[in-house]
Amino acid sequence: MKQFLSMLILIFIFSCVQTVIYEPISSIKVDISILASDSLMGREVGTEGEKMAADYIVSRMEAIGLEGKGTDGFLQDYFVKTSDNPHEKAEVGADGDTVGITGYNVLGYLDNPSDQIVVIGAHFDHLGMGGLYSTARVDEIHNGADDNASGTAAILHLAQVIKKLNLQTDFLFFAISGEEQGLWGSNYFTKNPTIDLSKVTYMINMDMVGRLDEERGLAVYGTGTARNWEGLLDEINTDSLKMIRKPSGRGPSDHTSFYLKDIPVLHFFTGQHEDYHKPSDDIEKINLEGIKTVADMIERIVVALDESEKLEFKKTKDEESNTPRFTVTLGVMPDYLFEGEGMLIADVSADKPAMKAGILRGDIVVQMGDSTVADMMGYMRALSSFSAGDQTTVVVERDGEKVEVMVEF
Template sequence: MKQSIWLIFLALFISCKQEPTKIYTLQDDVALLASDSLMGRETGTENELMAANYLAGRFKGIGLAPAGMADTYFQTFTFKPKKDPHQEVTYIKAGDSTITGTNVIGFIDNKAPNTIILGAHYDHLGMGGEGSLYRGDAAIHNGADDNASGVAVLLQLAQKLKQSKLIGNNYLIMAFSGEEIGLLGSNYFAKNPTIELENVNYMINMDMVGRLRDSKVLSVSGTGTSRIWPQVLNANNQDFELVLKESGVGPSDHTSFYLQDIPVLHFFTGQHEDYHKPTDDADKLNYQGMEQITTYIMGVITELNDDAKLAFMKTKNESEEVPRFKVAMGVIPDYLFGGKGMRIDGVSEEKPAQRAGLLKGDVVVQMGDSTVVDMMSYMRALSAFEEGDSTTVVVDREGKQISVQIKF
């Protein structure tokens, strides 16, 4: 896509005019961002620019000061698409065959010495493409949970913080572009910040927070990046079954800030069968759950309002321990499952698991000679197989153990 910076800014300056007095709900923001009219908000497209304009209008209506480039809400970054998935993206000047993404950034200046960054990515997969798990014809991937949900919570938090008396910190509110293709927007900001990163207290990331289950399980990652996190998270919790994960490295934008030695948290309600498919729509979100998450995060921020700047701690990089696979079962794991084994949260069509008769809700407890007690042991067992191999998989289905033969 050929685009020049001045054309992008021309489009972005024509921001949506929104009434400052209008009260926007979570449903309002998700309905707009996950609408067919934005066609999946793919990075670098006119549809993403439309979403950026909407967010700039929302930021302005809330009363956030522009904190992007040249006194605007926008920070653009340009790159060439990767041909090799292991290749590192480099940021370049706009030209032939380049893509330009747009971060949207606002600021609440309380004249405090330190700043809290709150972020959520707003890009998605457009009509599908490489990241899609859908096997049909090209279709709009609206990304209601991934990640209109996180952006809607971000906007609610910005509104509450603007109206609050929590002046112990400043607040940088960021909607990232380019997350789906490699955390590009957050990575670019971390390397080209519009504020002094040394004054950042901590960063909170909301990515896929729209599908809180009846069990109220909420995953919070990054809890090892500052010693105080577990205490604060547990002390403010009244609604959730928390799954706390220490690592500051993960497949979302908080990683970019952890790598700059900033304490981080990532809130996540789990994957589901609609993940990266056209069926991830607004009517499937749990808006009451999103309200509870918003209130919870506000409680965490409130408790730390008068505290000193958080001390950063490095954590083990769990992603380095993940085995490499030559085969796949064709299931979506339940990353929030706390029991023994690996619970299946979804089964892909025409894959080994479906052909063997495995179902959503089955808990894998053995694969071949390997006992499966958690996600890591499941991945280690799976990494031992190659295409063409067969093995016996034992699952717990509603209290009964069932054995099936799987051919990879």
């Protein structure tokens, strides 16, 4: 706590300096250092750490000059009824007389002349001490610098920059709570909006934008949710950054909640890595310049669309509905940005079939049993044909050589 207070004093001095000269990179760095510091204990929804993070974001939004758009100033609290039974779904928006968790969304508004609204969002919660969703399975603070202090710092940076641009469109900067548990905060907000959702022209989400590697590229999802997106992305990509685009508006982050309300979305993501959902996702591995590169791109989008008509929503083919179902797991994390033949492994989980078989991070799965694995979909299809206890050969490419291993599920 003492450490946190001295940090607050530093922030105070910092924000005084910032009002004179704004330095994007140092501002992004300070925001991530605070949000991903041990004193916030991993910002798990329902904990003191998440509330402290929310209060910090409120103070930053106030300093930038945004207007509170929550139900209590900048905050919108919501209650989630939870159960000890893992098969029972948490009920978001239940009233507060039963056992459960209170989370806090943070909403800052920029009121410009037009009545169209652009929502720019990023979740700020993370895994606390690890818990069910930790891939390291250790009881340590998970600071979540990339996931998603990076996106949160990016919305604060964008708020600062967009405020000075004097655009026509209104902006809602939304620091979203409870994403890690299943999109709780964005789900609650879209069902209990504090703005008129019918005026929202599009929503931009950033979840993990702190590891930009120009060679791997930047993932942009939701590109099929409005007719304009594809052409516009070409136009604003002035640095010719490699982009991996996917049309679907559904995905494992908060843009999904807005897509389900028929709002065009774009989701920015710099890719999966070996520190994903581990205590090692910390600030020293963040590419600060990369966050600014992503934010600059978003800035060009909002400027380009400022005077245009409200975007027309397009429903995208639901990729999940034709995803095969599987009952076994290999225990690896795919690299979703990989575009070569096969399925590149970004990480291998401890004590799961892949690790036991000697499969390594960086291996590319090209064959499982009788099935060739050409891509992610091929991998999922192959996996769906196995049951617990089955044994099969898996062929991986390692340093250009084919290696065959025996896997038991």
